[in-house]
Amino acid sequence: MATPPGQAAVTRLHRGRLLSPTAPDRLSHVADGCLAVDASGRIAAVGDFPTLAGQFPDLPITDWRPAAILPGLIDLHAHIPQYAAMALDGYDLLPWLQRFIYPTEAAFADPDHALAVSRRFFSAALARGTTTALLYATVHAEGTRMAFRAAEEAGVRAAIGKVMMDRNSPPELCEDTRESLRASEALCAQWHGAAEGRLRYAFTPRFAITCSPELMGETAKLAEEHGALIQTHLAENPDELAAVGRMFPSAPHYTGVYAEAGLLGPRTVMAHCLYLAPAEWDLLAETTTRIAHCASSNFFLRSGVFDLAQARTRGITVGLGTDVGAGPSLSMFDEMQSACFASRARHATERAAGDRLAAFRSEFAALPEGEALFGRVAARLGLQDAVTLVSPLHAFYMATVGSAQALGLEREIGKLEAGTWADFVVVQPPPPEARELTPAELLSQIVYRTDPSAILATYVAGAPRGPRAGGVPPLP
Ligand SMILES: [Zn+2]
Structure with a gap:
C-alpha cells in the first residue's frame, strides 16, 4: 500500500x-x-x-x-529514589518517611548514586512492561538531572519532577523557597519536551505538610507558565490529615489548601485521595484534577482503601500508580491486581457496615420520621453509593487509558x-x-x-x- x-x-x-x-x-x-x-x-x-x-x-x-x-503500561505515581528502600514494612506514612525515606532521598545528593539508582529503576520498570511513568526525584537539582538523563538513555516516556519542600523537613532536605522555585524552573526549561517529546517536567511540591503556601502558590504559576504538569499527594493518611488541619486552620479542608494555592486543574495528578469529604470530591471534579490510585501502597502503609465509586460517579479521571517505594512492587501487573483486591476490600467493609446499620433499622422506625433519618445516616456513611468492584479489565483500562488521560496523552498512548x-x-x-x-x-x-x-x-x-x-x- x-x-x-x-x-x-x-x-x-x-x-x-x-x-x-x-x-x-x-x-x-x-x-x-x-x-x-x-x-x-x-x-x-x-x-x-x-x-x-x-x-x-x-x-x-x-x-x-x-x-x-x-x-505499554503507564505508572501514574512512583518515586525513583525510593526504589532503593522499597518494601520496608512496619510503619504508617509519617514515621515511615522519617525512618526510611528521608535518609534514602538524602543520598541523592550524590549525582553518581542518583544516576545508578535511576538506571536500575528504569531498567526494572521497562522489564515489567511499563513504558511511561510520572515520577518524583528528590529535592536535589543535580540528582533530578541524573534521573532525566537515565530516562533519556533508557528511551522510556516519563514526566519527572524535582521534589519541593521548604518546611517541616529534615535539614538535609529542607530548601530555601526561592531556590526551590528557581531550580525547578531551570530543570523544566531543560527537560520539558526533551528527547523528542518523550520527557516532560512535573512540578512536584511533596505535600502540604512540607510546603509553605508561598512555595505552592508560586509553583502553580510556574507550571501554568510553562504548560508543565503538577504532582503531589492528597489525603493519604489520617495523621497527615490532622497535621494539615493544624497547619492550615483557615482552609475548609485538605483539598482546599491546594485549591487556594492554585494547584488543582487538568494538568495536576493527586496521589491517593483516600479521606475526602463530598465537597472535596466535587472540587476535584470541577477542576478536572486527576487521581493516581495506588492500592498496593495504601495497603502497605496501612493508609486505607480508595473509594473509586466517588471518583467514577463524578467522572474524575483515575489512573494507577505503584507508588514505589511505599508500593512493594514496580510491576503494574501487581498494581492492577491490588486495584482489584482494594475494591473487594471496600465492598466487604461497606457490606459489613451496612449489615450492622440494618440491625438498628427497627429502632429508627420507632422514631418520628425514623425511616428518613435512617436513609440520611446510610447515605452519610456512603452505604448507598454504588461500590465499584474492579474487574481485571477495568484495572487494565485504568493502567493504560486512565493513566494516559491523567497525563493528557490519551491521543498518544x-x-x-x-x-x-x-x-x-x-x-x-x-x-x-x-x-x-x-x-x-x-x-x-x-x-x-x-x-x-x-x-x-x-x-x-x-x-x-x-x-x-x-x-x-x-x-x-
Ligand atoms: Zn508517593
Missing part, C-alpha cells in the same frame, strides 16, 4: 494476539493480530495479520505468537490504535486451558499471573527498550 503524503513509511509488522482496552468494561481483541509500525515509531495500522500482511508486503515481521501484545505511539508490551500468556478462553478471561490470567519472566519485550515509540531489548527473536 502506498504511503500517504506526510506520513512516515511503515517499516515493520508485529504479529501476535492483540488485547487493547476500549472502555472500563470493553476490550478489543484480535486473535491473529498485527501492528504496522512506521519509521517515526507510531502505529500506522492495526488489524488482523492476513489483511495487513497483504497491504504491507515484503516488510520484516516480528512474529510473537502465541504471545499477546498489550499497550494507552491503546493499540492507528496514530498512537507504538508503545507496547509483549506478554507470554499462561499455558493454555483445556478450552479456548474468552478475551476477558485471557486478560484476567495475564493480570493475575504475569511475572517479569513472562514479559518478552517492551517497546517505546517502535523501539525495543529495557534489559530484554537485545532479546528480540530473529527475523524471518
Whole structure:
C-alpha cells in the first residue's frame, strides 16, 4: 500500500494476539493480530495479520505468537529514589518517611548514586512492561538531572519532577523557597519536551505538610507558565490529615489548601485521595484534577482503601500508580491486581457496615420520621453509593487509558490504535486451558499471573527498550 503524503513509511509488522482496552468494561481483541509500525515509531495500522500482511508486503515481521501484545503500561505515581528502600514494612506514612525515606532521598545528593539508582529503576520498570511513568526525584537539582538523563538513555516516556519542600523537613532536605522555585524552573526549561517529546517536567511540591503556601502558590504559576504538569499527594493518611488541619486552620479542608494555592486543574495528578469529604470530591471534579490510585501502597502503609465509586460517579479521571517505594512492587501487573483486591476490600467493609446499620433499622422506625433519618445516616456513611468492584479489565483500562488521560496523552498512548505511539508490551500468556478462553478471561490470567519472566519485550515509540531489548527473536 502506498504511503500517504506526510506520513512516515511503515517499516515493520508485529504479529501476535492483540488485547487493547476500549472502555472500563470493553476490550478489543484480535486473535491473529498485527501492528504496522512506521519509521517515526507510531502505529500506522492495526488489524488482523492476513489483511495487513497483504497491504504491507515484503516488510520484516516480528512474529510473537502465541504471545499477546498489550499497550505499554503507564505508572501514574512512583518515586525513583525510593526504589532503593522499597518494601520496608512496619510503619504508617509519617514515621515511615522519617525512618526510611528521608535518609534514602538524602543520598541523592550524590549525582553518581542518583544516576545508578535511576538506571536500575528504569531498567526494572521497562522489564515489567511499563513504558511511561510520572515520577518524583528528590529535592536535589543535580540528582533530578541524573534521573532525566537515565530516562533519556533508557528511551522510556516519563514526566519527572524535582521534589519541593521548604518546611517541616529534615535539614538535609529542607530548601530555601526561592531556590526551590528557581531550580525547578531551570530543570523544566531543560527537560520539558526533551528527547523528542518523550520527557516532560512535573512540578512536584511533596505535600502540604512540607510546603509553605508561598512555595505552592508560586509553583502553580510556574507550571501554568510553562504548560508543565503538577504532582503531589492528597489525603493519604489520617495523621497527615490532622497535621494539615493544624497547619492550615483557615482552609475548609485538605483539598482546599491546594485549591487556594492554585494547584488543582487538568494538568495536576493527586496521589491517593483516600479521606475526602463530598465537597472535596466535587472540587476535584470541577477542576478536572486527576487521581493516581495506588492500592498496593495504601495497603502497605496501612493508609486505607480508595473509594473509586466517588471518583467514577463524578467522572474524575483515575489512573494507577505503584507508588514505589511505599508500593512493594514496580510491576503494574501487581498494581492492577491490588486495584482489584482494594475494591473487594471496600465492598466487604461497606457490606459489613451496612449489615450492622440494618440491625438498628427497627429502632429508627420507632422514631418520628425514623425511616428518613435512617436513609440520611446510610447515605452519610456512603452505604448507598454504588461500590465499584474492579474487574481485571477495568484495572487494565485504568493502567493504560486512565493513566494516559491523567497525563493528557490519551491521543498518544494507552491503546493499540492507528496514530498512537507504538508503545507496547509483549506478554507470554499462561499455558493454555483445556478450552479456548474468552478475551476477558485471557486478560484476567495475564493480570493475575504475569511475572517479569513472562514479559518478552517492551517497546517505546517502535523501539525495543529495557534489559530484554537485545532479546528480540530473529527475523524471518
Ligand atoms: Zn508517593
